[in-house]
Amino acid sequence: MSKSKNISTICAVVAGIAAVGIILFINPINKGTGMNMSNTNNISKDAIINSSLPIPALLEDKNPDPKVDDFTLEPQQGEVSFIKGTETKTTGYNGNFLGPVIRVNKGDEVNIHVNNKLSEPTTVHWHGLELNGENDGGPDQAIQAGATWNPSFVINQQAATLWYHPHFSGTTATQVYSGLAGLFYVDDEISKNLNIPKEYGVNDIPLVIQDRSFNKDGSFKYDTNMMDGATGDTILVNGAIKPYLDVKRVKMRFRIVNGANASNFNLKLDNGSAFYQIASDGGFLESPISQKSILLAPGERAEIIIDFSKYDKGTKVSLMSDKTEILNFNVKEDGNDTTEIPGVLTKINKIEKSQATKVRNFDLQGMGNMVSINGQKFDMNRIDETVKQGDIEIWNITSENSMMHNMGHPFHIHGVQFQILSRDGKEPATEEKGWKDTVYIEPNEKVSIIVRFNNKGTFMYHCHILEHEEAGMMGQIKVE
Numbered sequence: 001m002s003k004s005k006n007i008s009t010i011c012a013v014v015a016g017i018a019a020v021g022i023i024l025f026i027n028p029i030n031k032g033t034g035m036n037m038s039n040t041n042n043i044s045k046d047a048i049i050n051s052s053l054p055i056p057a058l059l060e061d062k063n064p065d066p067k068v069d070d071f072t073l074e075p076q077q078g079e080v081s082f083i084k085g086t087e088t089k090t091t092g093y094n095g096n097f098l099g100p101v102i103r104v105n106k107g108d109e110v111n112i113h114v115n116n117k118l119s120e121p122t123t124v125h126w127h128g129l130e131l132n133g134e135n136d137g138g139p140d141q142a143i144q145a146g147a148t149w150n151p152s153f154v155i156n157q158q159a160a161t162l163w164y165h166p167h168f169s170g171t172t173a174t175q176v177y178s179g180l181a182g183l184f185y186v187d188d189e190i191s192k193n194l195n196i197p198k199e200y201g202v203n204d205i206p207l208v209i210q211d212r213s214f215n216k217d218g219s220f221k222y223d224t225n226m227m228d229g230a231t232g233d234t235i236l237v238n239g240a241i242k243p244y245l246d247v248k249r250v251k252m253r254f255r256i257v258n259g260a261n262a263s264n265f266n267l268k269l270d271n272g273s274a275f276y277q278i279a280s281d282g283g284f285l286e287s288p289i290s291q292k293s294i295l296l297a298p299g300e301r302a303e304i305i306i307d308f309s310k311y312d313k314g315t316k317v318s319l320m321s322d323k324t325e326i327l328n329f330n331v332k333e334d335g336n337d338t339t340e341i342p343g344v345l346t347k348i349n350k351i352e353k354s355q356a357t358k359v360r361n362f363d364l365q366g367m368g369n370m371v372s373i374n375g376q377k378f379d380m381n382r383i384d385e386t387v388k389q390g391d392i393e394i395w396n397i398t399s400e401n402s403m404m405h406n407m408g409h410p411f412h413i414h415g416v417q418f419q420i421l422s423r424d425g426k427e428p429a430t431e432e433k434g435w436k437d438t439v440y441i442e443p444n445e446k447v448s449i450i451v452r453f454n455n456k457g458t459f460m461y462h463c464h465i466l467e468h469e470e471a472g473m474m475g476q477i478k479v480e
């Protein structure tokens with residue numbers, strides 16, 4: 001806290017070059033410029049465990065009624081060997097690190113039993129789910145150590161790749177960093193009927209991408225000196241360092257979540273080839289988009305299809321984040337691929353500007369511990385905005401830009417999916433025309449979104465750099 005204050009004070013009185021230097025130092029995630037991360041900074045090459053890509057288990061639904069689902073999640077402590085000869089203390093849901101995939105159908109009644117086996121309070125927030133405030137798992141819904149929380153809700157949104165993670169005040173960032181995160185899939189008639197790769201773990205693969213640093217003894221190094229978020233020098237995919245995946249010469253779908261505390265990932269293939277993006281945060285795009293790279297800020301998701309049939313058996317293809325190999329694909333034998341890249345995926349009903357009844361402005365301000373929204377830090381006892389259920393609103397989100405504050409922020413709203421209207425007055429890129437729940441705001445940029453508040457309750461909106469969220473770059477909206 002004091003460090004950031006000191007730097008602010010120094011910045012205020014030191015002009016020009018010194019201030020620029022500090023801004024560069026504290027600005028590792030400017031979305032336009034990639035990070036120069038080495039995947040093996042503190043880890044010798046021999047110490048990397050060359051494992052195959054871990055595939056999270058699908059969580060068993062204990063309810064025999066196909067329309068009613070019962071799942072049990074147990075946040076707990078664990079231990080993982082990420083680096084040869086060392087053990088890392090971790091946390092996970094129902095296991096040592098990360099969590100199982102929860103998979104539900106649109107229309108299902110979902111009951112989740114969260115048994116907190118940690119020695120501290122936690123919450124479970126369903127990132128991207130449209131539900132009422134009591135089930136959202138925000139910081140006001142603590143599950144004490146040893147206690148149980150039983151949220152129950154009906155799935156009322158299109159097929160999508162969502163995720164879940166803790167959201168307790170003061171420990172969100174450290175609990176996510178130590179391993180608490182998992183995926184939440186929604187299926188509907190469209191996702192079931194599209195002839196795209198959809199066999200879980202076979203040609204439909206989740207990729208949770210995160211960065212971590214390690215101490216010499218193998219323990220996670222959570223660097224609290226990182227003023228604008230805990231970034232790491234090592235990238236994990238599904239909890240493994242530079243794993244490999246053997247693939248047949250077929251089309252493969254990857255559901256990617258940026259589960260990092262603070263880092264953006266600029267994803268591409270080492271050979272520069274294009275792939276197809278088929279979904280954004282909240283579901284399918286209208287049509288597949290050919291992309292050579294995808295930039296994901298913390299909290300954002302994308303689904304892509306890579307066609308491995310164009311490579312000969314024996315080819316190695318790598319998924320990169322900037323210049324770092326993060327996942328190696330070994331192309332194996334032919335497969336019997338009957339899937340296709342459809343011309344049309346879904347129809348997205350555009351929310352019209354004319355339907356909006358109110359415009360609100362949110363300015364994301366400051367840096368380090370000095371962050372705020374519209375000059376105010378988060379206060380659990382203060383409702384910042386009140387909305388009527390069913391109302392449609394335009395939210396203008398800006399990221400303050402000055403010599404002092406030159407940062408981008410991923411802005412997330414709980415309990416809704418929204419549409420991007422414009423970036424600095426310009427139409428958003430095609431891949432941003434789908435449903436979103438997290439949008440990256442570049443420094444000095446104004447992004448307008450349109451959102452319908454379908455569900456009642458109190459919800460958070462915040463920067464998804466977890467350390468910014470913890471430092472107060474968060475507000476509360478009450479839908480009544």
Ligand SMILES: [Cu+2]
Pocket residue numbers: 408409410463464465468469473
């Ligand atoms: Cu931020």
